Amino acid sequence: MTGSRTRRILLGAAAPVGALLAAFLITSVLLLLTGSNPLDAFGAMASAFGRTRIILGTINQTAVYYLAAVAVAIGFKMNLFNIGVDGQYRLAAMLSAAVAGASFMSNLPGPLRIAITLIVAMAVGAFWAGIAALLKVTRGVSEVISTIMLNSIATFIVAYLLTPQMLAVLEGNNISTPKITDGGQLPVITFTGSTTPLASLGILAVIVGVLYSLVLSRTVFGFSIKATGLSESAAVASGISVNRMIVSAMLLSGAVAGLIGMPELLNGSAASYSLNFPTGIGFTGIAVALLGRNNAVGMVFSALLWAALDSSANALQGVGVARELVTIMQGVIVLSVVVAYEFVRRYRLVLEARDVARALAVQTPEAVAA
Amino acid sequence: MSGIDSDVATAPQAYRAPRKLTPAAWLGVVAAGIAVVSLVRIVTGADNLDSSGAIQAAITAAVPIALAGLSGLWSERAGVVNIGIEGMMVLGTFGAGYAGYQWGPWAGVFFGIVCGLLGGLLHGLVTITVGVDHIISGVAINILAPGLALYLSRLVFTDAPGGGQRQSPPVPDVGRITLPWLSDWLGEIEAKGWFFVSDLAGIIRGFCTNLSLLSVLAAVLIALTGWLLWRTRLGLRLRSVGEAPYAAESLGVNVYWYKYIAVMISGALAGLAGAFLVVGLKYQDGQTGGRGFIGLAAMIFGNWRPGGMAMGAGLFGYTDGVQQYDSSGSAMHAFLLLVTIALLVVALLQYRSGHPVVAYVALGIAALCLWWFLSTDELPQQLIKAAPYAITLLVMALASQNLRMPKADGLIYRKGGG
Numbered sequence: 001m002t003g004s005r006t007r008r009i010l011l012g013a014a015a016p017v018g019a020l021l022a023a024f025l026i027t028s029v030l031l032l033l034t035g036s037n038p039l040d041a042f043g044a045m046a047s048a049f050g051r052t053r054i055i056l057g058t059i060n061q062t063a064v065y066y067l068a069a070v071a072v073a074i075g076f077k078m079n080l081f082n083i084g085v086d087g088q089y090r091l092a093a094m095l096s097a098a099v100a101g102a103s104f105m106s107n108l109p110g111p112l113r114i115a116i117t118l119i120v121a122m123a124v125g126a127f128w129a130g131i132a133a134l135l136k137v138t139r140g141v142s143e144v145i146s147t148i149m150l151n152s153i154a155t156f157i158v159a160y161l162l163t164p165q166m167l168a169v170l171e172g173n174n175i176s177t178p179k180i181t182d183g184g185q186l187p188v189i190t191f192t193g194s195t196t197p198l199a200s201l202g203i204l205a206v207i208v209g210v211l212y213s214l215v216l217s218r219t220v221f222g223f224s225i226k227a228t229g230l231s232e233s234a235a236v237a238s239g240i241s242v243n244r245m246i247v248s249a250m251l252l253s254g255a256v257a258g259l260i261g262m263p264e265l266l267n268g269s270a271a272s273y274s275l276n277f278p279t280g281i282g283f284t285g286i287a288v289a290l291l292g293r294n295n296a297v298g299m300v301f302s303a304l305l306w307a308a309l310d311s312s313a314n315a316l317q318g319v320g321v322a323r324e325l326v327t328i329m330q331g332v333i334v335l336s337v338v339v340a341y342e343f344v345r346r347y348r349l350v351l352e353a354r355d356v357a358r359a360l361a362v363q364t365p366e367a368v369a370a
Numbered sequence: 371m372s373g374i375d376s377d378v379a380t381a382p383q384a385y386r387a388p389r390k391l392t393p394a395a396w397l398g399v400v401a402a403g404i405a406v407v408s409l410v411r412i413v414t415g416a417d418n419l420d421s422s423g424a425i426q427a428a429i430t431a432a433v434p435i436a437l438a439g440l441s442g443l444w445s446e447r448a449g450v451v452n453i454g455i456e457g458m459m460v461l462g463t464f465g466a467g468y469a470g471y472q473w474g475p476w477a478g479v480f481f482g483i484v485c486g487l488l489g490g491l492l493h494g495l496v497t498i499t500v501g502v503d504h505i506i507s508g509v510a511i512n513i514l515a516p517g518l519a520l521y522l523s524r525l526v527f528t529d530a531p532g533g534g535q536r537q538s539p540p541v542p543d544v545g546r547i548t549l550p551w552l553s554d555w556l557g558e559i560e561a562k563g564w565f566f567v568s569d570l571a572g573i574i575r576g577f578c579t580n581l582s583l584l585s586v587l588a589a590v591l592i593a594l595t596g597w598l599l600w601r602t603r604l605g606l607r608l609r610s611v612g613e614a615p616y617a618a619e620s621l622g623v624n625v626y627w628y629k630y631i632a633v634m635i636s637g638a639l640a641g642l643a644g645a646f647l648v649v650g651l652k653y654q655d656g657q658t659g660g661r662g663f664i665g666l667a668a669m670i671f672g673n674w675r676p677g678g679m680a681m682g683a684g685l686f687g688y689t690d691g692v693q694q695y696d697s698s699g700s701a702m703h704a705f706l707l708l709v710t711i712a713l714l715v716v717a718l719l720q721y722r723s724g725h726p727v728v729a730y731v732a733l734g735i736a737a738l739c740l741w742w743f744l745s746t747d748e749l750p751q752q753l754i755k756a757a758p759y760a761i762t763l764l765v766m767a768l769a770s771q772n773l774r775m776p777k778a779d780g781l782i783y784r785k786g787g788g
Contacts, residue, residue: 034525081505083663139728140773141766145667149763152660156756163752287513290506324521331514338502338510 007351015344016301019337026332027325040319045326048315049308052194061307062300063202064263064278068285069303070205070212071257073294075143077216078229078249084132084147085257086282087154088125093261094158094177096121097273098167100265101178110183117184117266121258128154129254130247137243143250151282162273176274186266199267204259213296225249257282287334293341306330406711408569416704418696420569422560425576427695432687433588434459437643438665439672439679440588440595441636445490446674447599448632449612450497451780453508455640456662457515458489462644464519467653468526470541471533475649478541479584482645483638489515490637491630498629501782520655527653536655543650547586549578584646591639596676608632612776616788625783664762671766673773685765689758702754706743709761710736716768732768 028038048054068085075082099105100117108116132150135141162168168175188197216222228235228245236242260281265273288306292299313326391399404420411419418424438455445452452458465485470478489511496507520536527533532540556575560568599605610618611628619625640662647657664686671685672678692701713736721729 030521034521135763135767139767141763142670142773145670145766146763148660148663148667149759149766152759153756153763156752156759159755160750160752283512286509290503290509322521322524324517324524327517328514328521331510331517334506334510334513335496338506339496339500342500342502 011344011348015337015340018340019333022336022340023329023332026336027329030328031321031325036319036321041316041321041325044315044319044321045309045312048312052191053196054311056191056194056196056198058304058307058311060196060199060202060263061310062303063199063205064260064281065284065288065303065306066205066299067208067256067260068281069288069292069299070208070296071253071260072282072285072289073292073299074212074225074249074253074256076229076289076294077225078245079232080246080249080253081144082129082132082147082250082253082257083144083286084129084150084282085253085260085285086280087147087151088128088254088257089260089282090158090277090279091128091154092121092124092258093265093277094161094167094273095124096258096262097177097180097265098161100180100184101272103178105184106181113184114186114266118259118262121262121265122255123258125256125258126251126254129250129257133247133250136250137246162275174274176270176272178272180266180271184266185271188267197267199263201263201267204262208256208259209296209300216296221248260285287330291334291337305333404569404573405566407708408566410704410707410711411569412563412565414700414704414707416696416700417563418692418698418701419704419708420572421695422557422572422575422579424692424695424701425573426580426691428684428688428691429576429581429585430687431690431694432683433582433585434643434646434661435665435668435686436592436680436683437588437639437646438662439668439683440592440665440676441486441639441643441662442666442669443595443674443676443679444599444639445493445633445636446669446779447612447776448608448629449615449776449778449781449783450494450629450633450636451504451508452490452493452633452636453505453666454489454493454511454515454662455508455636455643455665456658456660457508457511457513458486458493458637458640459644459647459658459662460515460519461485461489462641463648463653463657464522464644465641466645466648467523467538467541470645470648471530471539471652475542475544478649479544479642479645482648483641486641486644487634487638489640490633490635493637494630494633497782498626498633501784503782504780516655519653523653523655533652538648538653540652541648541650544583547578547581547583553579582646582650584642584649588642588646591642592676592680599676604631609776611783612778615778615781615783619785619788626785629783667762670773670775671762674775682762686758686762689761693754693757699748699751699754702757703743703746703748705757706739706749709764710739710743713739713768720768728768735764 024038024042031038031041049058068089071085071088072082096117099120100113105113105116128150129147132141132143132146135146136143160166162175162177164170164175167177169178186200188200190197214222216226224235224240224245227238228240228242232242235245261273261277264278265271270276284306288299288302291302291305309326309330313323316323316325407420411417438459441455441458442452462482462485466478466482468478469481493507493511496502496510497504523538524535527538528535530539553575556571556578559571560575562568597605599609607618607623608628608631610621610623611625611632615625618628643661643665644658647661665683668682668686669679671682672680689705692705696702713732717729717732717736720726720732
């Protein structure tokens with residue numbers, strides 16, 4: 001009924017490709033209006049990828065964005081909007097950095113130290129998300145509000161804990177958690193000709209992605225999550241406890257969020273949590289999840305696209321264009337992708353209707369003859 | 371992803387209208403509140419709990435949040451979830467900065483509104499005409515708008531006198547109202563430190579001293595929204611579009627048209643909220659600081675109604691304003707005692723209305739607050755800043771959850787698709 005295979009593939013590719021074209025077109029217009037040459041700008045962005053450093057940076061960033069996207073997507077599958085991924089990962093990174101850098105850790109074997117750090121990060125992330133889940137199931141507080149508030153509260157708690165009186169140490173003018181000593185970090189993969197190494201913990205993204213895909217497609221739990229997201233009343237009728245699903249989905253989402261900061265912490269050269277730790281990745285995760293339609297594979301591409309755009313932003317300054325052009329492109333891409341998907345969906349419906357009409361038209365004379 | 375606020379947890383529970391308080395009863399509640407604050411002020415000596423300066427700071431903090439909440443209210447009442455308020459506010463700040471430094475504050479306000487409206491129009495185009503998920507569109511606008519504003523800011527403000535890459539030249543202030551005789555007289559009474567009378571004087575003085583015309587405008591807009599949406603034909607139709615679009619369609623209402631009106635007003639109000647931040651100051655990158663989201667929270671807090679929304683914004687603004695104004699930190703310390711008393715009242719009310727568990731939880735938190743109050747002399751600066759957020763969360767958790775969002779909120783409407 002759905003037509004030929006090639007047509008399906010073409011239609012599937014039409015939306016993302018169309019959206020990218022639209023993004024280039026719209027930003028080109030903006031560049032022309034503001035007196036810059038679009039070809040120069042896009043050329044500079046593309047030529048950035050001639051450097052190994054940029055490519056490796058893109059891959060590292062892709063893994064981080066992917067983790068953030070999965071954390072958000074777990075909630076989305078349940079119709080839960082976890083805006084709080086941002087606060088969850090920052091609090092988790094800060095506290096796990098404090099544990100990883102604590103003096104008692106130096107005597108433990110390396111793998112155990114890594115495991116403890118990861119577990120603390122996941123636990124903190126899950127705990128912070130769990131507050132929102134608890135408020136939702138017991139008091140009916142919308143997770144949208146509670147996670148927005150929890151994000152801000154996390155910011156101030158991190159600021160409070162990141163003082164010499166609490167968990168941080170002062171080294172010169174820099175304030176950070178105690179540096180993780182040798183053996184508490186994971187080795188990175190270095191490449192010749194590149195100052196940026198490949199973060200080995202990018203593997204976390206692969207593991208999480210595979211698990212996400214398997215749990216959703218092969219387990220009862222995953223089925224329950226999807227069922228609750230698609231129709232709550234049907235889920236209740238088939239014996240699924242909605243409250244339990246909300247709590248487990250939020251806890252899982254928070255636990256994955258806790259992992260977001262880990263490549264930076266356990267592979268990064270700073271080896272600690274400081275004010276320089278990347279922020280705002282949780283919000284990027286929302287966009288990446290939406291762009292990848294919460295699909296395990298789709299989010300790989302959207303994370304890669306996002307990271308590649310980010311990595312090429314610095315090259316823009318070489319041709320005198322503000323780096324915010326990239327942010328604009330990202331926003332336009334999110335908008336145009338959903339618009340393009342909607343148009344493709346409608347076109348597909350038209351094609352299907354035509355197929356059905358044709359099939360019926362062929363059948364009818366035979367039926368008359370018989 | 372639609373219906374993100376669906377009442378999953380409270381599921382089949384029937385909606386119970388909150389008890390109506392008569393105006394006299396309201397007055398009594400307010401008077402009792404002031405009396406409690408006054409008592410705490412006298413016990414702790416923290417004058418900034420309700421000094422006129424603190425009240426002014428609270429108004430300044432509350433107005434942009436109330437305008438953002440009003441923005442959300444208009445669009446969600448017509449069934450369009452607007453999570454892009456933050457982005458539209460950013461557009462408003464840029465517009466206000468651009469026009470404000472060149473042609474004066476009111477031009478800035480006008481341009482801010484226009485820029486916000488354009489953002490609303492984009493949201494409408496994508497969600498209403500094309501019909502995609504409202505949240506995706508909002509998220510995209512929140513990415514797009516700050517990027518665009520900063521991109522343009524670098525272009526137009528860098529070489530402007532007094533401007534920079536990330537900020538506009540200073541924008542003059544709109545007029546401010548001070549009732550000269552009344553303000554001075556109230557100031558004298560406030561300085562006496564009497565129980566209740568001085569507090570009342572301080573609060574009233576806060577409202578009639580140095581009050582921005584834009585704050586007055588915001589108050590008028592909130593009242594006007596209540597009247598327009600609940601007392602006029604336009605409002606009835608607009609709300610019907612948010613509750614049951616296909617029923618509205620069957621009655622001959624042009625659903626698309628009303629949704630467009632709603633998102634455009636929503637965008638304009640968000641732009642005004644942005645302009646409020648700029649006027650008297652300047653455009654700065656990252657100036658909105660999540661106020662659009664807080665406004666959204668205030669709107670949900672207020673059950674998608676202007677009065678409740680204003681109360682939510684007021685609560686947040688009060689905590690935030692006192693926190694900002696009080697440099698000594700004593701007011702926020704005294705605030706703990708205030709929270710303790712408030713929690714005791716909540717516990718009592720919840721216990722009497724048959725929610726013992728909530729009452730015990732409230733009692734427990736009250737005990738913690740009291741212990742914290744007694745065992746310290748001042749609070750850490752970083753945690754004080756978290757107070758507005760924590761208190762909003764606490765109130766959300768303890769208040770009875772009789773919230774009901776518009777029935778078709780966030781759903782995609784297609785003409786003839788019912």
